[in-house]
Amino acid sequence: MxxxxxxxxxxxxxxxxxxxxxxxxxxxxxxxxxxxxxxxxxxxxxxxxxxxxxxxxxxxxxxxxxxxxxxxxxxxxxxxxxxxxxxxxxxxxxxxVLQEVFDQVTGPMASLDACPSAFWRGLRLTAFDGTALAVADTPANAAAFLRKGANILEKYGYPQVELGVLFEIGTHSIIAAAVGERDDNEITLASQLVPATGPNTLVLADRNMLGVELWHAFTSTGAHLLWRIRPKVARHRVGDLPDGSYLATVRIGSNRAKQRRRANRDIPAQVTVRVIEYHLGEGRKLYRLATSLLDPTLAPASELAVLYHQRWEAEVAYAELKTQQRGTGTVLRSHYPDGIRQEIWAQLIVHHLTQTLIYHAAQATPPIDPDEISFRRAQQAVRRNLGRPLSPRWQRRALHRTVTELRSHPVEDRRHRHCPRRLKRVSARFARLRPGSRSSSPSTPLPTVTLAGKPP
Structure with missing residues (x-):
């Protein structure tokens, strides 16, 4: 006992x-x-x-x-x-307690020698992304968390809690996370993850994140940034670069609240970013990136445009957490807010520990890429061995068997993400997807990146 x-x-x-x-x-x-x-x-x-x-x-x-x-x-x-x-x-x-355990077990795990896919030109690749988790519809949860949606959907939807996570791209390990309160959004959650970054780190993020305050907070730690931006952001050009990219300034908002925050936190009135514009394949849609890597000789625009697509690994990590681990359509079951937060920290711990097991298996001889090991199979192995003896000898034998099993069943190559999100399940008889509008097949290669501003 x-x-x-x-x-x-x-x-x-x-x-x-x-x-x-x-x-x-x-x-x-x-x-x-x-x-x-x-x-x-x-x-x-x-x-x-x-x-x-x-x-x-x-x-x-x-x-x-x-x-x-x-x-x-x-x-x-x-x-x-x-x-x-x-x-x-x-x-x-x-x-x-669960948050303290999370802080103890999580963090980056890849090294440059053992897992080069987790780095680019010596910079550790990380990605920030936010998501929402549905929680049990109780009066206590409804008072603590907002209901998402619009119009009549707000009345009937589940309350949702915002979650922000900073992932290590090469291993899908969780470096840091923030659980939102009622009025939090992706911007406020991202600001809580700033201390987890630092020198020799490249942070990727999706649209709607670029702002002077958040940009300055990340770069002041020594981290480099590569974020996608909206069409009307960073339009004030201050200089053209030989690879087709250009320098632009982003100014802080003009409202009084932002000006007070700038004065109190010593935030600059504007920041200079490097903008990269490109097309994918034969498409006409213009993609725009902002980066803190201002030197085109050290960070060519064509490489950064291709590199940004690895931000999709954050979506894959969320799929592991929300679909494969938690279950499709599952609602967090606790009836009170502290129980919800307790569940979320436990979910994050288990996801990170599973990725630690996968990385450990990938580093066996000969080493392989962690992407070749199935997350679902790893958790199945954990479930089978739950409730077994905890003696060191048994643990070593069980770990050896698990590593052998995971390495003997490599996963198939994943498709490259280059299609816009499409509705996969229709819950009402509205307009449906036309044939051929689904995502591309697994064998479809990544489209060619064409820089929009590159001279002929």
């Missing part, structure tokens, strides 16, 4: 990177250490919260039976409690 008479539990082969020695200090730091003996210890409930992410469609009691070794009840010293006891035990943990 383990802590306070509870069975020893872990997270299968993922326990190697999230052992009890890491969880116990997080519990103590957040003031959740328990002096009296309980049937469900705080450490067990932390692992239970993460195990729920692996079995999103199972009830509390069934998840606990998957987590606890099968012989635990046979001893007669412990039994699976009812659901109400599990609910009370979950509330005792609180989101701060």
């Amino acid at each position: 383990g802590e306070e008479g509870c069975p020893e539990v872990g997270l299968s082969v993922l326990t190697r990177w999230c052992p009890p020695e890491l969880i116990d200090p997080a519990i103590a730091k957040c003031g959740r250490y328990e002096r009296r003996r309980r049937l469900l210890s705080t450490r067990m409930m932390v692992y239970f919260e993460m195990a729920r992410c692996l079995f999103p469609h199972l009830g509390y009691e069934h998840v606990l039976r998957e987590l606890v070794p099968a012989d635990a009840e046979e001893t007669g010293l412990w039994h699976v409690p009812n659901k109400s006891s599990l609910c009370r035990a979950r509330r005792r943990v609180g989101p701060a």
Whole structure:
């Protein structure tokens, strides 16, 4: 038996990177250490919260039976409690403990020698993106989180919580994350992730992010930026460059609130960016990028235009988190805001630990690219080994078997992302997609990048 008479539990082969020695200090730091003996210890409930992410469609009691070794009840010293006891035990943990565990386990993992695909010209490739997670429609959740949509949909949609994540592109590992409050948006969440960046980092982001305050915040850490921008942004040219790109200035807004923030935080009135304009293939649509890499000899525009398409890896990482791990159409089940935040931090921890397992398997001899290992298969292996013995010998053997299995079933090449988003599922009898309007086949190559401003 383990802590306070509870069975020893872990997270299968993922326990190697999230052992009890890491969880116990997080519990103590957040003031959740328990002096009296309980049937469900705080450490067990932390692992239970993460195990729920692996079995999103199972009830509390069934998840606990998957987590606890099968012989635990046979001893007669412990039994699976009812659901109400599990609910009370979950509330005792609180989101701060899971957030502290998240801060301890997450971060960049790739090295330049072991995983060169995670770097470009010595810069670590990262991508920021935001998303929204649907939560249970209860009065407490509706008061804490906004309902998305427009017009009548606002009345009937689920409340949603905003989530911002900074991913490492080459490994899909989570470097940092921010869970939004009621009035937060992508801009405010991105500002919370600024400390996670720094020198030798290149941050990619989608449209609607460029602003003087946020740009200055990232670049002041030493990070470099490559963001897509809207057609009417950065139009004030200040100089042309030989590769067809040009320098432009972006000014801070004119309203009084922005001016006060600029004065209080020593924000410059404007920033200089380098703008790259290009077309894909034979298309007429003009794509525009803004970057802090101003020297065209060190960062050619043609390379940056091709490099930006790796931002799609953030969408792939979200697909792993929201579809493969959490389940399609799944709503976070907690009925109160702290429980929702607790679930989100657990989801992020499990996703990152799974990517750590994938990276560990990819670095075996001979090393391969982490993209060749299936995220879904990795989590299936974790589920199969859950509730097994935690002895070091068994852990080593289970990890070796898992690595061998993951490397023996490489995934197929993923398609390049170059088509606009299309509706995949129609919920009403409105205009449907015409044949041939779906995304391209997996064998379709990335279209040729043609710089719009490059001289003939």
